[in-house]
Every structure is written in structure tokens, then in C-alpha cells.
Amino acid sequence: MTNTIKKIGVFTSGGDSPGMNAAIRAVVRTALYHNIEVVGIRRGYEGMINAEFQDMDRKSVANIIQRGGTILKTARSQAFLTPEGRQIAYNNLKKINVDALVAIGGDGTFTGAKVFGEEFDMPILGLPGTIDNDLFGTDFTIGYDTAINTVINAVDKIRDTAESHDRLFIVEVMGRDCGLIALRSGIGVGAESILIPETKTDINAIIHRLEISRKDKSSKIIMVAEGDDAGGAFEVAEIIKARFPNYDTKVSILGHIQRGGSPTCMDRVLASRVGVAAVEGLLNGERSQMVGLIHGKIAFTSFEQAIKHHVEVNENLLKIVEVLSL
Amino acid sequence: MTNTIKKIGVFTSGGDSPGMNAAIRAVVRTALYHNIEVVGIRRGYEGMINAEFQDMDRKSVANIIQRGGTILKTARSQAFLTPEGRQIAYNNLKKINVDALVAIGGDGTFTGAKVFGEEFDMPILGLPGTIDNDLFGTDFTIGYDTAINTVINAVDKIRDTAESHDRLFIVEVMGRDCGLIALRSGIGVGAESILIPETKTDINAIIHRLEISRKDKSSKIIMVAEGDDAGGAFEVAEIIKARFPNYDTKVSILGHIQRGGSPTCMDRVLASRVGVAAVEGLLNGERSQMVGLIHGKIAFTSFEQAIKHHVEVNENLLKIVEVLSL
């Protein structure tokens, strides 16, 4: 344990995700529990450069565990991509005696943290805050569980109208490079097909499935991750309409509602656990790692691995879609 | 009271709306209470022509009051627009001894009901089932209250991310000819501006408001009804982006989630009340009217008036947007 850490800075960066506030709360409370000061850095790396700091006490994080978004706000920073920007950030942190950092965000955040940790003598640990679940080194990221529940609740509403009209809905969810939101929420709503970037989309197979399931089901849902190789929901709808001109096919793009909302219990607990572990990890000398949960246990993974390693799609999940949708 | 009514047919037609099931339940239960048989007609006028009938008993409508959509399904019918189609529909109804009808839907539904009631000796009463709230003769339509709550819950989620990123969101809601969903939900989310078809949209005024409110608010919502004269959300966003190129402006089209979901208490109570009143109205000899609630009391309005009369936008609501958003 290095006893030199007396003040920790905490910030959120990149796209926001539900549970970030629970993570901030855990970091602040744990630091105070260990008699360490905490400063909140607003707007991520951009705020570090602009010296947007605020002291955090127990009250600063009261009554926020249930709130979506991030009370520290978030931003993307061009300036932090430059050595000059990072130097200013470091100087600002030193001016207020910050000894260590907890960064909450996704791969962009950790890329910045990795570089910053290498350039300066600043211990940094990261918490996986992204709805995409695309980080290696944790079973789930903070916000993913909330996002998939937001999706299924929205699609449950869409199904009401799909059932009433015997319609086919093509629903597009977030996921430019990663289909995990589409995959689990697609299973959760009983989608006929799930189109994700990780697998080659076979439109003919989808059309074949639609044909054989027509007589048994009045409503149908096809779930599309925005980054699928067949295109987004509108492109998929065009292909299907061309083949089934008489079928009543509609498109729904769920969009930004997927980033918000009160976090689920799992996201709050995950955020709380990794938040506690990050502060304790810093006190134990850990640095330049992401703190995640693997098989329900706290696990540290280097930033490098967390970003670069490919998160594999669970083949079993793909297979059960085929079994259950017919 | 005409004692000749022994069997009532009930159906839903046009776009579905939350609370239609509660209305079906009320019609069925009230008829049975008065010892009248009830038949459910599936898929509206189309099902009338195709003789898609199902007998309804108490169990048929058990445990449906809370469900979105319509268990009788709905459709639009080209065939019913022709005299031949309507004759077939009438013959089918007579074959199973239907004496009277309750039609649940919006203006298209009532237009059909009006013609049908004039051509044949068939008492028909209508229930206002549409999320648009665009029918004259009722304070609210069945589904409107649910739809505006769906909108505000979605925008509350969007605001989480808007707040975290200091963004402006242009949110498009349903309403091709009618801005009532946008108006009330816009007030409900504290929108900066609400753009509706009933009023001339003044983009310069909107931009002016954005300028003066910039320093006081980190997130901003502009609510646009899809039929606004300035265009939909994407068109409005283009104009605003051109003026504020540095502002982080995003678009969200809420789409079909607005038609679904479990109905609110107000929609369930409204549907129950007008459903009871429709059956009792038929027994009392009423016909060719919509049954609504005006000032909390049951009111009958001729189909002609219900469809044609303009539903006025409450000027006070428009005015308070201006006061509250600054």
C-alpha cells in the first residue's frame, strides 16, 4: 500500500451510461471512508484541461444512485489528444494536489488514461462505463443491463401495436461495432432474427424464416444493431418489403433513449462494487487498469487488454435465437 | 328503451390505442350485465366483411384491462369503402343476428360508421379510441393520456444524456394534423419550444429563445409534432444546426412506442365509463353518435360533429410554454 495517495480525482468521459452516478458515489464514499479527499472533475478530460474541479463530500453524492446520466457531465476532448493538452491537464491536477484518478467510461476513455498514465506519474484506474458491453475484462459494463431493459420495454410497447395490426417491425438499436445490445435484448423480446456486426447477415435465411413463421405468429420483430453489415433498419426494411410487398413492415429506431433512465439494480450494484474496488486498488498500488467483474468477482485488467481484446459473441445465445424464434 | 337489441357486435378499427382493451371489456361486461349477447368482430370493418367473429363471454375479457393494443385486432379496409363491401358486412352481421354495434376508433372509424348507419338499419355508437385526442365531443380520447406519458418517460431518459453532454434534442412525436400530443407532453418535459401544425412556426423566435436561455440551462428539448409546418425533427435540426454550428444538436424520433404500453389509470377509467355508456345508450335508442366525456360527464355527439368539428388548441397551454421555458 502506498500511503502517498491523499486526494483522488474522479471523472466521467465519453458517452454517458446509466450507473455512472452510482459509480461516482461509490468512489467518493469509499475515498472518504479511507480518509482520502476527492475532487470531481467536470466534463472528463476537457474539464481537466479547463480546471473544472469541484470538491466532493458525502452530501455531493447523496440521492444520486438512482439517477441516469452523470452529475459530473461528460465530453469528448480534442485538446487531450495532444501532448500539450495532457501537460496542462496534469499541471492543473497537481495544482490541487490530486494524487490519483478514477476514470469512468469506455475504450476512448481508457485509451486516454493509458497514455496519460504512461506520460506522467499518475496512478489511474478505470471503471467500465458504457452501454455497449464491449470491454474485455468484465462480464458486463455499467449501463448495459439498463440499456437492454430500456430496449425490451420499448419493444414490448411496439409489440402491442404490431400484434394489433399483424405487423413486422424492424427495430434498430445502438451498437456500431458491437451487437451485444441487439443480441440480449433480441432474445428478451423473442425476436425472429437478430442482425449484428459480428456475424455475416444472411438476408435470404431471414426471409426464409419469415416465410415459415408467418402462419404461427401475428407479429414479428427483427432486431438490428446499427452497425450491421446489411445496413441499418431502413436498409433491411427495404429488402424485406421488396420481397413481401403485401406485408405491413415498419421501422423503429430507438435512438438516444437507450443511454438514459434510472439504472437497474444490477448496474447499481456493479457500479458500487467496482467503485469501491477502484479506490481500494489505488491504495494498494494498482494503476493503469480497468476494474471489472469476472464471474462475479472483482478483476483488474490492463487498459491495453481491456481496449484491444475482442469481446466474443456468445455462440449459444446466437443459437437459441434460431431455436426459439421458429 | 328498445327491447329489440339482443346481440351487440364490438370492434376496433384504425390505429390502435392503449385502453381499447379496457373499452372492449366494458362493452362486453355491460352487455352481459343486461343479458345481451356480444360478438367480437376481429380486424374492424375488414373482419366484418370476412366474417371474422368470435363470441365473447366474461372470461374473454378477463385480465385484459391492463394490456395495450387490442385483442380484437384492427385493420384498415379498402373493401368497406365500397357499397358492395358494406352490403357483405351487413349481411354477415345479420346472419349471426347482430342488432347493434359499438365501434372503437378515430375519425376514419366513425366516417365508416356514419355511412353504414345511414345505409342500413343498424344502430351504431362509437368510442373515441385514438392517441391523437383529435375528436370533437370528448375532453380526451382513449389512449391520449397513455401516449403523452410514454412520451415524457422517453424524453426524461433523453434528458439524462442531454444534461450530461449539454445537448439540444429535437424530439419528434406523433401528430400529422394535430399537435396535442406535442403540446401537453412538451409542457410535461419542460420543452423550450413546442412546434405544432395548428400554429405557424416561427423559427427565428425559437432561435432567439435558444440564445437567451443558453446560459441558464445545460440541456434543451424542442418538441416537434410530425406534421408541423416547419417540417419534422430532422428539418428543424438542420435549420438550428446551421445557426448554431458549435452546439451539440441531436434528433430523436419517438415513433411507434407511442401507440403501445399498458394504459394509464385515466385511460382505463375513461374507456370503462364510455364503454358502459355506449351499451346503455344503445339500449336507450341512441345511434350514430360518439360517446365521450365532456367536463367529466358522459356526452353523446353525432358522428358528423365528432369528425368535422375542429378541436381547438388551448391557447393558455401555448402561452405557458413561453413563460416557463425562459
Place this chain on the structure above:
Amino acid sequence: MTNTIKKIGVFTSGGDSPGMNAAIRAVVRTALYHNIEVVGIRRGYEGMINAEFQDMDRKSVANIIQRGGTILKTARSQAFLTPEGRQIAYNNLKKINVDALVAIGGDGTFTGAKVFGEEFDMPILGLPGTIDNDLFGTDFTIGYDTAINTVINAVDKIRDTAESHDRLFIVEVMGRDCGLIALRSGIGVGAESILIPETKTDINAIIHRLEISRKDKSSKIIMVAEGDDAGGAFEVAEIIKARFPNYDTKVSILGHIQRGGSPTCMDRVLASRVGVAAVEGLLNGERSQMVGLIHGKIAFTSFEQAIKHHVEVNENLLKIVEVLSL
């Protein structure tokens, strides 16, 4: 218009209700719109006596329209019941130059406001903030619509388990003197019977209804207002269990969840409208009145009438319970 009002105080008092924050926001924003200062008084009359004041600007009420509870907190005050307490409160208000007040609460709040307005030269208007809907002079109170939706959402969950087990549930909701929460939510969940303080409860009739509906329905809900003359849910359950010993009868007391939650759209719009009207009313010289909505229009009712007049139970609502539950 009296031009003498330059500073308004706003406070919440008594039991909290969802929508109070939307009302506070409307009062603050409207005052600022008219270039009037606003001070928030924390913890109602108690805070007036303890001089718990905070200046309010546009930012103070940003992002609160969707929040349950009250940011100004609320309390009950023994001290304000005494002339000495009220004198201190008045002196404190005068010290900070408060010219007029907006009080948000229920009958206890307005009783205090009425006395205070009579004793001192202080214009006060009230906003109906209570989940009970028991105030004369407004169609609905702020929070009522949210409360009944909270109830039906809870009972929808209870019905899942009731259906699965063929159970009878006795559900107790708030309402010591007023059965309006039980009445509308009871219709909303399709309750077999609704027991409210305003009507004499006939247990034999309830048992009779249970007997005849047993074969048609697998689950049953009886809704009881806590102040019913037959007792609360436990008492009612005892009577029913004695009569149907083999029936699986369970009790659920919904309790304090009924006071919380994000306000519905109707509550937010209602709160916004009466909040605007209260400030404008003060500027127009109105005083010692509650601002409500009657038939969708702003209406002023003297505190005396608002408190004392009996809110009648809608007989039609009672009647449709009988029709629909069989």
C-alpha cells in the same frame, strides 16, 4: 394590478405529492418572467419560523419537473398553530422583503394560509398539492393522477401472482377520509369491489358478488381505502376468510410508495398551469384563494370553500364498478 409585489415566497407543506416540484418550477419561472424575485422557504411553515430561506433563480428549478417529492422539503409545524409562531414567521418574511406567498399543499396548508392571510397583510394563494384529490375547487389535485397510476401499476404486478395462484387479494390504498384514490384505481384494475369511507360498506353484498363471480374469474381484487368503515384490508380479509375458509386470500398494503415517483404528464401540466396562474393572480390582486382547474380552466376558490366544501363521490363511477366487476 398591484405593482407593489416585488418578491414572492414559495413553499410546500403537509404531505408531499408528486408534481410539487413542477409547481415550484412554474412559480419560480413565472415570477422571474415578470421580473419578480422569488425566495424558496424550506420545510413549509416550520421553515418560515426558522428562517430557512433560499434565493431561487432559473437554474434552481432546472431539471426538477420530473422529480417526485419536493426540493423545498416539507414538514408539519406545531409552532405555526400559535399566534406567536405566526408572528415570528411574518417578521422573518418581512426581513427579507417577501410581499406575497404561494403555498403548495392540502387542507392543513390552506387552513394555515387562511389564518395567516387574515392576521397579516400578506397576499397568499394556494396550489392544490395532495395525492388525495379531496379539495373543493379543482377537478384534480397535483399528485392524484400519479398516485392512482402508482396504485394500478402495483396491482397489475399483484394480479400476475393472483392469476397464477387463483387468489383473492385485498389491497389497501391511502385515503383516511377520502376514497377517491381507491375509487379510480379500483376501476382501473378492474376490482370486484371498492370500499370507501364515503359509502356504507355492505360486506354481505361483497360476499355475494364473490360467490357469483367465482366461476368466471381466477383472480380477484378488492380495493379498500384505509379509512373505510369496515376497517382496513386486514379487517376485511378476516371477514372474508371466515366466510370462504378454502379461498386463498391475501392482503397487500401499498403504503408510502403512493406518495412518490416521477409525476405523470397530467400532474406536471396541472402543476405548471396553476403555478403560472398563481403568480399572475397575485399580480392581479388575488389573495387567500386556491388556484385550481375546473373543467380544464383556471379557477380561484377561497381557502374557506376549498377546505370545507365536501368533494362528492361521482355516483356514476360507483355504479360502473357494479356493472363491470360481475
Place this chain on the structure above:
Amino acid sequence: MTNTIKKIGVFTSGGDSPGMNAAIRAVVRTALYHNIEVVGIRRGYEGMINAEFQDMDRKSVANIIQRGGTILKTARSQAFLTPEGRQIAYNNLKKINVDALVAIGGDGTFTGAKVFGEEFDMPILGLPGTIDNDLFGTDFTIGYDTAINTVINAVDKIRDTAESHDRLFIVEVMGRDCGLIALRSGIGVGAESILIPETKTDINAIIHRLEISRKDKSSKIIMVAEGDDAGGAFEVAEIIKARFPNYDTKVSILGHIQRGGSPTCMDRVLASRVGVAAVEGLLNGERSQMVGLIHGKIAFTSFEQAIKHHVEVNENLLKIVEVLSL
């Protein structure tokens, strides 16, 4: 693979849990996918004895994945505890040529399944359907995730009013022998203290924590599992009120809402995965085991182990409560 299985029976038993319908759907669809017939057994073991059978096809399980409760209903059976009852059940199953069973429920269900599988030549696999998460051999049980989210959503509402009034709430959740609902939901709501049957409750420590946290927090939540050794919420409240007579302490018993509601995405996916695996397991000759997920992978555990092995409380979760609540 034994090719002798041509017809599978599926049933739910014991207390219902959200996700049971998703499990039934998965069993039915997977069996049909493998060209195996499926019969639904209503009311669990009781229905087996009473021959309450219904054939299941693809449509039988359409549009149920999102529904709470169980469409097959559930019951507890005294008759099945006797050898005679089980013999009748077996005979009934044989009459309709049922070759194998999938039992969805908790430890009572599996105890019955174990005995039945030993007495007769009937392959049975079990799915963990209970909100309590008290089964060995699976990371989570079907319904647990939904239950803890129902709890945190209810407590979020309670917190609104707790915050407004500076109150302490003692919230009682389900868990006669198992504190896992209390533990995770307690962390999810940021409870001051969590009282569970697995640990000795130290009231003095709780009171000490309340004392030191009083100045930093306006609202406080203590979460109590119904089976805690200190008693339920009312008993705990009495002790605390005796010590803090001036503190505004309230009790809320969440009760049966915890069993209902639309299942979360995690519960739907879990139910789908183990449902598929159970049918495929039967085809592969597995029997007398529960199918769960351990570390995200399908795992078979003998009924004996699933029931008897103690599910340990995660010590880390207990520890972070202490860190975060101060």
C-alpha cells in the same frame, strides 16, 4: 441421445416468479424445434393428479415472454406428498404418453421432482424459478433480477417522500430464509443498513451508524429481509423509535408486488437459455437435475445438491454496504 422421448410435459410449481412464462415458451419452442410434442400441465403437481393437461403449440406460447406470472398456473399439492398421489400423477402422465418432464420452480418443486424421478422411470429436469435466488447450482434464479428491480423502483418512490420529510424508512422485503433480495436491492438503493437472516443482526451497530450519518443525509433507508433474526420491519422500527423518539420513522412492507411484473431482460434471457438446455438435456439423457447458469455457462446440478447446498452470501457485498452507507 435416447430417441425414446416423444412427448414432454412442462409445469410450474410453488410460488410464481417473473420469467416463468419465458421458460415455458423456451421449453415448448425447443421441443417443437426437435419435433417433440409438448403438453402443459396446469397447477403443478396438483394438476398432474387431476389430469389438467393442455396441448401446447407454437401459438400457445406466442406473446407471453414479457408477461409476469405463469400461464400454466401454479399451486402447492398435499396429495403429491403421498405415494398414492404420485402414483395417480404418473398414471395420468402415462395415459397421455408423456415421456419426460420439465419442472419450473424452487426447492419444494425439486424435492417433489427428485422423489418422483426415483420412484418412477420418468426423466425430469428442473429450471430454477423463484425470486429468492436460494438455489445452489445457478448464479441467479429466474425472477430474482426482476424482484430486486421491483424493490428498488418501489424504494426510489419511497425515497422521494423520505427526502421531502427527512425520514427514516424501514423497508421489509421478501426472504424468509434467504437475504439475497434484501442484500442486492439494499445496495441498489443505497441503504444505511441491510438486515438478513444469514448474519447476526447487531442493532447497536445500526443505531451507531444512524447517529454518525444523521448530519450528512436527510433520508435514510434500512432494508430488512422478512426472516431476519431481529424480526421484521415493525419490530426493527420499534427498537429504533425507542432510541430516536424524535426521529420520523416509518415502515413499509413491500409484499406481493415483488412476485409480479414483466420480467427483466436478464430473467428473460436466463429463462430462455435454461429452457432450451433442459429440452436438449433430456434428449441427451440427462435426468434428475436442475439446469442453471454458472459463470454464464449452462450447468447441470443434481436436485439433491441444488436443494441442500447452502447458497453463501457474498461477503464482499456485505462489506461494501458498510463502506458506502457512511
